[in-house]
Amino acid sequence: MEMICPLCNGLEQVGEICPGCGQKMTDGGALRNYAGPYAPYTEAVERNRCFCIHLLYCSYCHYDKRKAWTMIVK
Numbered sequence: 001m002e003m004i005c006p007l008c009n010g011l012e013q014v015g016e017i018c019p020g021c022g023q024k025m026t027d028g029g030a031l032r033n034y035a036g037p038y039a040p041y042t043e044a045v046e047r048n049r050c051f052c053i054h055l056l057y058c059s060y061c062h063y064d065k066r067k068a069w070t071m072i073v074k
């Protein structure tokens, strides 16, 4: 049994709407792909709860946020 992230694997699309300008937000990728201060945090969350944390951003107004996607069984 393998847990995969539906967003990383292209099974789901980002449905988030930017609170700043109302445009659809873009997936900036999983945070575990980013080096830096978030790495320990995202690793802990992923291990415990099977979430994949993604960075979403708005290409119109440059707002960004993090959102946890629930992993699914492949």
Ligand SMILES: [Zn+2]
Residues within 6 Å of the ligand: 005, 006, 007, 008, 009, 030, 052, 053, 054, 069
């Ligand atoms: Zn993911």
Ligand SMILES: [Zn+2]
Residues within 6 Å of the ligand: 018, 019, 020, 021, 022, 023, 058, 059, 060, 061, 062, 063
């Ligand atoms: Zn925006």
